[in-house]
Structure formats: C-alpha cells, structure tokens
Amino acid sequence: MIDTSAFQGKKAAFYTLGCKLNFSETSTFAKILGEMGVVEVKAGETADICLINTCSVTEMADHKCRQAIHRMVRDNPGAFVVVTGCYAQLDSEKVSKMDGVDLVLGSNEKADLIQYLNDAWTNAQPENESIDGHRHLFHHVKTKDIKKFQPSCSRGNRTRYFLKVQDGCNYFCTYCTIPFARGLSRNPSVASLVAQAEQAAQEGGKEIVLTGVNIGDFGETTGEKFIDLVKALDGVEGISRFRISSIEPDLISDELVEYCARSRAFMPHFHIPLQSGSDEVLRLMHRRYSRDVFAHKIRLIKQLMPDAFIGVDVMVGCRGETPECFEDSYQFISSLPVTQLHVFPYSERPGTAALHINYIVPDRDKKNRVHHLLKLSDEKTLAFYAAHIGQEAEVLFEKAAHGKAMHGFTDNYIRVELPPSDDNDRLDNKIVRVRLGEFNIDKSALKGQLL
Numbered sequence: 001m002i003d004t005s006a007f008q009g010k011k012a013a014f015y016t017l018g019c020k021l022n023f024s025e026t027s028t029f030a031k032i033l034g035e036m037g038v039v040e041v042k043a044g045e046t047a048d049i050c051l052i053n054t055c056s057v058t059e060m061a062d063h064k065c066r067q068a069i070h071r072m073v074r075d076n077p078g079a080f081v082v083v084t085g086c087y088a089q090l091d092s093e094k095v096s097k098m099d100g101v102d103l104v105l106g107s108n109e110k111a112d113l114i115q116y117l118n119d120a121w122t123n124a125q126p127e128n129e130s131i132d133g134h135r136h137l138f139h140h141v142k143t144k145d146i147k148k149f150q151p152s153c154s155r156g157n158r159t160r161y162f163l164k165v166q167d168g169c170n171y172f173c174t175y176c177t178i179p180f181a182r183g184l185s186r187n188p189s190v191a192s193l194v195a196q197a198e199q200a201a202q203e204g205g206k207e208i209v210l211t212g213v214n215i216g217d218f219g220e221t222t223g224e225k226f227i228d229l230v231k232a233l234d235g236v237e238g239i240s241r242f243r244i245s246s247i248e249p250d251l252i253s254d255e256l257v258e259y260c261a262r263s264r265a266f267m268p269h270f271h272i273p274l275q276s277g278s279d280e281v282l283r284l285m286h287r288r289y290s291r292d293v294f295a296h297k298i299r300l301i302k303q304l305m306p307d308a309f310i311g312v313d314v315m316v317g318c319r320g321e322t323p324e325c326f327e328d329s330y331q332f333i334s335s336l337p338v339t340q341l342h343v344f345p346y347s348e349r350p351g352t353a354a355l356h357i358n359y360i361v362p363d364r365d366k367k368n369r370v371h372h373l374l375k376l377s378d379e380k381t382l383a384f385y386a387a388h389i390g391q392e393a394e395v396l397f398e399k400a401a402h403g404k405a406m407h408g409f410t411d412n413y414i415r416v417e418l419p420p421s422d423d424n425d426r427l428d429n430k431i432v433r434v435r436l437g438e439f440n441i442d443k444s445a446l447k448g449q450l451l
Helices: 020-035 059-075 086-090 092-096 109-122 178-182 190-202 226-233 254-262 279-285 291-304 323-335 363-386 422-427
Strands: 011-016 049-054 080-085 103-105 137-139 161-164 207-211 241-244 269-275 309-316 340-345 392-398 406-410 415-418 431-439 446-450
Touching: 011 020, 011 059, 020 049, 020 109, 020 161, 020 207, 049 059, 049 086, 059 080, 059 086, 080 086, 080 109, 086 092, 086 178, 092 103, 092 137, 103 109, 109 137, 161 190, 190 226, 207 226, 226 241, 226 254, 241 269, 254 291, 269 279, 269 291, 279 323, 291 309, 309 323, 309 363, 323 363, 340 363, 363 431, 392 415, 406 422
Parallel strands: 011 049, 049 080, 080 103, 103 137, 161 207, 207 241, 269 309, 309 340, 415 446
Antiparallel strands: 392 406, 392 431, 406 415, 431 446
C-alpha cells in the first residue's frame, strides 16, 4: 500500500545516464510520482527526492554515474537519494555506501521502485539512519533471478514517445556486462504494448520509438515474434510514425525489412549494431553473425528503401583487434551505404570473457581508430544530407527553447531546422511539409522552408 499523502507537494530531481531505454524508464517514474503529487524541481530549487538511473556499459559510464550521484547529493542537501539502473545492479552494495545515498535498487527491484521508495520514505526514522543521516539501503538479486518487467511508454519533456517493448539479453557477448545488469530477455504481450501505444495516441502523441535491450529477441516470454508486434502497432490509429531503435543484424528478418518498406507508419530508419567489420573480431566478440550477413541486411534495406537512414554501432580497440583487423573493418564499413556511425572505444569490464583474450590495443591506437571512424561517419552523414537538399519532406517539429531555432526530423531522420520565430510554437508536435534547404551553420541540420 502506498501512502501518497506523504509525497504531496514534494519536489523531485531526476538524472539519467545511458540509453534511450533508461530515459524512457526515468520518464515513467517521474510520471508516476507526478500522479502522487510530486513536482519536478525547477532551476535553483532544492529537491526532496533525487533519482539517478545509471548505466554501466563502460568504465567511463561507471565514473559518470559516481560523479552524478555526488553532484545530486551536493546540490540537494537532505534529499532522499535513490539510485537504480545497470551500475546499481552490478555494484549495489558499493553504491549504497556512497555519501548521501539512501536507497539502491537493482534491475529486478526497479520494477517496484515506487513501492520501495514509499516503504523507505515513510519509515525514515532517525534510528534507521547512519551517521550522515541517510539510510544506505540496497536491494538486488542475482542475474538469473531478474524476472520482472517494468512497463514504460513515456515522452518526458520530449515530443516523441519511447515504448519499452523488451528488456534483458541472452547473447553474452564477450565484452558486455548488459546481461548481468539487465538479466535475460523478457517482454510483455503484443496486446499490452498496443494498448500503451493507443494511450499515447489519445495523449496526442504522433511518434513512438520502440526501445529495449535486444528488441529483435521479442517473444522470449510470450511466444510471439517481433514482426507480430510491428504489424500490430502499424494499425494503431493516431500514431503517424514508429521507429525501431537498435536491433541486432541477425534478428532483422527479410520479412521485417519488406514489411517496413510498405508499412503505413514504420519509418525508413534503422539503427543496427555492427561492432566490427572484421570476421575475426566478430568471432572473438561471440557476435552471432558474419559481416556478409550484415552487408546483406544493409543492401536489402537500401534496395527496398533507397532513402533509409542507417545508423551503425562500431566498437574499436577491443582485445584481439590487431591493426590488420581494424583496417579490414574500416574498409568494410567504408564500402557500406550507411548514414552514420556511433563509435566508441572498448572498455575493460570486470567479469567479462574478453579479459581472456591476449592481444591488448594501446590507448593511443584506440583514440586514433575512433578519430578515423568518426571522420568517415561525418563524410557519410554529410553526403546523405546533401543528397536531399532541394527535396520536399514531412517533418515532425519539436518545441524549442525561447529564442532558439526549432527543429524536427523527416521520416528518414534528417534533422531540419527553422529560423527562430515566436510563431514557431504552433508547430510543436505537428507534422509539416517543408522544402529542404542548405546546411545550417554547424552542419548539424538542413534549413527548412515551410510550404
């Protein structure tokens, strides 16, 4: 039983690190607390409750989590501080001992975050506190026991909704801690997700991004398939656009690509993790595809959707990536008709199988490899944008801060910018036809002219 009266008029601050899935979950928690009478702090105010949703994909992510916790504690003296997310799962006890932390929840307990918060909040007696006035409680279970699924379909302060369709992963790639942090793959039913999408439409939502850890693995829990979900969502009235976030190449069926190409609402926009264009490195990573399989998926998408935006994740400097392997990977990626690369250096993660691979890439080489791939990414993205200059497109615009240029995205994820105007607010969450002009000053968008 939750005593909502204890939360009436309290102020909360939220901080999210990591992926879109984390942002979606945090937005859902904020929405639930809002319904209990909690308001989000404004600039300059001090919070009564702080929630930090953490990431642990790299060593740097762990470092940023610790910084965020310290900053929230410092900026909100006396606040009840809750930490959850992947870092909280992997290092629950250590995080709970940090100064100012009251409650740490692992991935299974996160689904019941509001109940745990209520129980700790309403029982916050001085005799239960440590010398610094905080509780330092932690709750988590082993990976095999992470079973719960926290539904989430929220937009926070954004225009687009993020619908969590799946959680966890069964892949156990040698470099990755995500299965240990999130548990094994699990999902709700297609019917429940359709209902959430319908609710988003009733709230005025126009676009929904499907999020998860390994969304192509959808159906492990219910026996359904990801293509079943896509077809069902395509029929939700009121939602004009759906986007599929990161999906493994071996789980992109030809049927899925063919359906998206002729669907009503699924956009010509894919984000597909490659990690390496070297078959030798893919083998060391225990990835479940070859580069030939990846190339087939890219070519099929471009054949059926020539204007599709394709983002690709690439990891550089992992153990075993010799200079020859990197050059092989670079040439392969260069040959692909992809749009943008999300490049990040390999980070040693405790307990992962990659630590048993002998060849270690020097940090200087990692940085150089990141630089080369980012340069390639810029070339591909600019060429993709330039090819659309002069064309007409429909853009879903998002409200901009006062005096700032309003922006939005085309169906194929080209960022479009309008000049600052007090009249632009009327375009918020509207799909508007524009003519695509030249690049803006920093070449992060094309200028749009309303038609």
